[in-house]
Amino acid sequence: MSHYELLLTHIGTILHLQYLIPLVAGTAIGVIGGALPGVTITMTVIMVLPFTFGLDPLQGLAAMTGVYVGGSAGGSITASLLGIPGTPSAVATTFDGFPMARKGEPGRAVWVGVWSALLGGVLGGICLIELTGPFASIALVFGPWEFFSLFVFALSMVAGLVGKSVTKGLLSGAIGLVVTVVGPDPILGVQRLTMGLNFLEGGLPFLPVLIGVFAFAQLMPDVEQIRPTGQDHASVAPKRMSLQVSMLGTLWEVLSRPFLLVWSTLVGVLIGVLPAIGGSAANIMAYDQAKKFSRRPEKFGTGIPEGIIASESSNNANVAGSLMMIMAFGIPGDAVTAVMMGALTIHGIQPGPLFITQHPGVAYGIYAAYIVALPLMVLVIWLGARFWLRIIMMPKAILIPIVLVLCVIGAYALSNTMNDVYVLALFCVIGYAMVKGRIPLAPLILGVVLGDQIESNLIRALATDPDPWLFFTRPISGGLIAASVISVIFAMWQHSREAKRAAAGPEEEEDTDF
Amino acid sequence: MTRLLTLAGIMLLGAMGGNAFAASYPDRAIKMIVPWAAGGDTDVIYRALAPLLQKHLGQAVVVANVKGASGTVGEREAASAKPDGYTIFAPHDYIHSVYYAGLTDIKYDKAFDPVCLVSATPSVITAGAKTPWKSFKELVEFAKANPGKVKAGASLGSTSQYSLALAAKAAGIKFTYVPYDGTAPRMNALLGGHIDIADSNLTQKGKVDAGLLRFLAIMTEKRNPEMPDVPTLKELGYDVEYAVNRGLMVPKGTPADVKTKLGDACQKATQEPEFAKAMKLQGTEVRYMNAEQYTAFLAKDDKITKDLTKDLGMLKRE
Numbered sequence: 001m002s003h004y005e006l007l008l009t010h011i012g013t014i015l016h017l018q019y020l021i022p023l024v025a026g027t028a029i030g031v032i033g034g035a036l037p038g039v040t041i042t043m044t045v046i047m048v049l050p051f052t053f054g055l056d057p058l059q060g061l062a063a064m065t066g067v068y069v070g071g072s073a074g075g076s077i078t079a080s081l082l083g084i085p086g087t088p089s090a091v092a093t094t095f096d097g098f099p100m101a102r103k104g105e106p107g108r109a110v111w112v113g114v115w116s117a118l119l120g121g122v123l124g125g126i127c128l129i130e131l132t133g134p135f136a137s138i139a140l141v142f143g144p145w146e147f148f149s150l151f152v153f154a155l156s157m158v159a160g161l162v163g164k165s166v167t168k169g170l171l172s173g174a175i176g177l178v179v180t181v182v183g184p185d186p187i188l189g190v191q192r193l194t195m196g197l198n199f200l201e202g203g204l205p206f207l208p209v210l211i212g213v214f215a216f217a218q219l220m221p222d223v224e225q226i227r228p229t230g231q232d233h234a235s236v237a238p239k240r241m242s243l244q245v246s247m248l249g250t251l252w253e254v255l256s257r258p259f260l261l262v263w264s265t266l267v268g269v270l271i272g273v274l275p276a277i278g279g280s281a282a283n284i285m286a287y288d289q290a291k292k293f294s295r296r297p298e299k300f301g302t303g304i305p306e307g308i309i310a311s312e313s314s315n316n317a318n319v320a321g322s323l324m325m326i327m328a329f330g331i332p333g334d335a336v337t338a339v340m341m342g343a344l345t346i347h348g349i350q351p352g353p354l355f356i357t358q359h360p361g362v363a364y365g366i367y368a369a370y371i372v373a374l375p376l377m378v379l380v381i382w383l384g385a386r387f388w389l390r391i392i393m394m395p396k397a398i399l400i401p402i403v404l405v406l407c408v409i410g411a412y413a414l415s416n417t418m419n420d421v422y423v424l425a426l427f428c429v430i431g432y433a434m435v436k437g438r439i440p441l442a443p444l445i446l447g448v449v450l451g452d453q454i455e456s457n458l459i460r461a462l463a464t465d466p467d468p469w470l471f472f473t474r475p476i477s478g479g480l481i482a483a484s485v486i487s488v489i490f491a492m493w494q495h496s497r498e499a500k501r502a503a504a505g506p507e508e509e510e511d512t513d514f
Numbered sequence: 515m516t517r518l519l520t521l522a523g524i525m526l527l528g529a530m531g532g533n534a535f536a537a538s539y540p541d542r543a544i545k546m547i548v549p550w551a552a553g554g555d556t557d558v559i560y561r562a563l564a565p566l567l568q569k570h571l572g573q574a575v576v577v578a579n580v581k582g583a584s585g586t587v588g589e590r591e592a593a594s595a596k597p598d599g600y601t602i603f604a605p606h607d608y609i610h611s612v613y614y615a616g617l618t619d620i621k622y623d624k625a626f627d628p629v630c631l632v633s634a635t636p637s638v639i640t641a642g643a644k645t646p647w648k649s650f651k652e653l654v655e656f657a658k659a660n661p662g663k664v665k666a667g668a669s670l671g672s673t674s675q676y677s678l679a680l681a682a683k684a685a686g687i688k689f690t691y692v693p694y695d696g697t698a699p700r701m702n703a704l705l706g707g708h709i710d711i712a713d714s715n716l717t718q719k720g721k722v723d724a725g726l727l728r729f730l731a732i733m734t735e736k737r738n739p740e741m742p743d744v745p746t747l748k749e750l751g752y753d754v755e756y757a758v759n760r761g762l763m764v765p766k767g768t769p770a771d772v773k774t775k776l777g778d779a780c781q782k783a784t785q786e787p788e789f790a791k792a793m794k795l796q797g798t799e800v801r802y803m804n805a806e807q808y809t810a811f812l813a814k815d816d817k818i819t820k821d822l823t824k825d826l827g828m829l830k831r832e
């Protein structure tokens with residue numbers, strides 16, 4: 001029980017002003033950074049890093065934990081209100097959050113997201129405190145074979161995300177995979193498909209692709225509707241706009257789906273603990289699972305709370321998963337925790353397997369900061385809610401240029417190079433063309449997230465042992481391959497049932513792909 | 515926001531076509547291209563240097579992580595940057611091997627002028643706890659009896675492969691190399707037993723103390739006081755040393771007085787006690803060399819790397 005006593009003591013410590021102020025500041029900055037499309041959580045943490053040098057280690061970590069928690073939730077605000085994921089981990093939030101906001105319930109979309117983030121975070125936190133040892137050991141069992149099969153399993157979810165036309169969905173997924181092939185190969189840097197163009201020699205980095213595809217694709221349909229006479233506003237904004245929202249009502253919407261919540265959280269924690277892809281895949285995987293388990297899969301993508309809950313609870317639980325690997329082995333699970341670990345070493349603390357016993361103050365401080373950051377995140381978003389929700393009421397002629405400029409600055413700032421801006425421009429065009437052709441965007445993103453990882457791990461596995469049967473005979477790997485097959489078959493069955501129902505139904509609903 | 519504002523500032527100044535006169539150098543922010551990801555070994559070392567450099571140059575030094583393709587993407591960007599001193603390149607010894615192994619067509623001495631060497635991180639041959647070897651000698655015996663059975667994790671064509679290859683060559687054995695980019699993924703694979711050995715450094719001491727990893731040998735001249743039990747390869751009878759050296763370079767054609775200014779700032783920055791402290795935490799020694807010494811050092815290193823690339827059967831360019 002001393003475990004929880006230690007935790008409570010440290011929550012008490014964190015609540016002291018000297019730690020609370022950096023934590024609050026970090027959370028607020030995280031929410032803003034997460035909400036700005038193109039500004040990732042990693043960038044926000046790097047930005048905060050120099051300020052933490054002058055602080056004591058726990059103050060610095062409190063600030064960064066705040067950024068991490070705030071950023072993960074902040075991404076959902078832009079995702080729901082503008083349809084552009086503020087961070088890669090909020091991609092799936094756009095699927096239902098944006099349609100819900102468009103239907104005139106932006107407040108509901110945001111708050112279902114916030115409560116899911118809070119509850120997913122709390123459940124993830126319990127896993128972090130109770131299950132770090134066993135979960136982290138599972139992660140170590142994952143060799144290249146298991147990672148390969150896991151990513152193939154994730155890719156099989158394209159089948160569940162294709163929307164109305166299977167062909168178009170597969171096409172989109174294929175484009176995504178091709179995107180990862182362009183540029184240097186992941187092992188020896190041999191240039192592929194660069195066509196002699198200099199700017200392709202770095203490949204097509206994920207974030208500019210993501211921002212490009214979503215920003216333009218989501219904003220252009222609005223631009224098309226802007227009237228030159230200036231009376232655009234009323235025609236574009238949804239007729240009934242409810243900024244008011246019942247906080248308890250939205251909380252209940254989340255709590256009344258405990259199975260969905262727990263399952264999505266588990267997906268998030270497990271993907272987070274595996275040091276490879278993190279939140280950018282967890283949210284899409286949780287969304288797909290939610291759709292598979294749902295009694296009304298055909299409603300996904302039309303603006304139902306289940307989609308938001310799955311995405312947001314999984315991506316915040318993912319934070320807890322990433323922290324587990326640092327706590328257990330001193331290995332960063334993603335770019336954000338890599339920077340946090342860098343900060344620890346700058347303060348003279350070497351994270352590693354003895355971290356918790358050697359530095360209990362710092363370790364439990366991180367646990368405590370994580371737990372305290374969650375309600376603070378809700379508070380920050382609540383205080384800013386008026387402001388956030390106003391965004392959607394802004395005349396589009398003003399809002400859209402601002403958002404696009406922010407996207408370009410964000411893309412440039414990723415690595416301070418113009419190449420990323422060119423890639424952004426290219427994918428703005430591709431994304432818009434895809435929307436015009438009614439090709440869903442989600443499979444493309446999944447393809448881009450997974451392509452490199454599938455390739456690297458395939459090569460790694462075969463370089464370790466040339467026997468291809470290992471993919472099937474290693475139990476976890478074999479199980480995941482079997483799960484991929486089942487996942488595809490299930491999606492096909494669900495799809496055909498949906499098609500039959502649609503054929504029997506009186507009229508076709510509007511195509512709500514992506 | 516500060517960072518974004520700085521960036522906006524840089525872009526604005528860039529747009530105004532600030533063809534800076536060397537006399538006033540530096541009159542705006544300097545971009546330091548680190549060709550690896552944020553949070554990695556190289557990044558952490560240069561991030562400790564950047565503010566100290568900034569202190570002595572009087573202008574902001576902004577770290578830009580241009581990662582990808584074993585560091586060659588950042589190298590290309592640095593090589594094609596304007597030679598005005600506002601872009602500096604922060605590489606390590608990989609610049610030799612990526613050329614000879616055919617990952618890039620940029621030869622470092624054709625594209626860059628060395629400014630200063632700042633640090634050296636000695637390589638430590640590290641084995642996972644699941645392997646039977648308690649010492650480097652046992653590893654060598656096993657490798658001799660089972661050729662190609664020892665799986666070594668490494669960034670192919672980069673320093674983490676060359677340190678092991680150098681040791682293997684000295685011991686007359688061969689490893690099978692499995693591609694793992696970055697120290698963190700390699701340590702992960704060691705812990706899980708997916709590979710047997712890898713190059714690491716003293717930052718992994720915590721895992722060794724916990725019994726999850728084993729340091730077999732350190733590739734320095736003398737034993738390290740932090741790890742007095744770990745023998746050097748030299749005392750085991752193999753005459754090799756290896757460290758990952760990090761320094762600063764500028765694109766070829768940068769004016770001489772700009773290079774002098776950068777070199778002076780670099781010397782002062784590396785002398786700061788703060789830098790020494792930061793490097794110690796990274797299992798790294800401060801190793802300063804001026805432009806002339808660094809150039810000679812690089813030339814020697816380049817020759818060794820070329821021979822080793824040939825030994826590995828990876829030589830693609832002369």
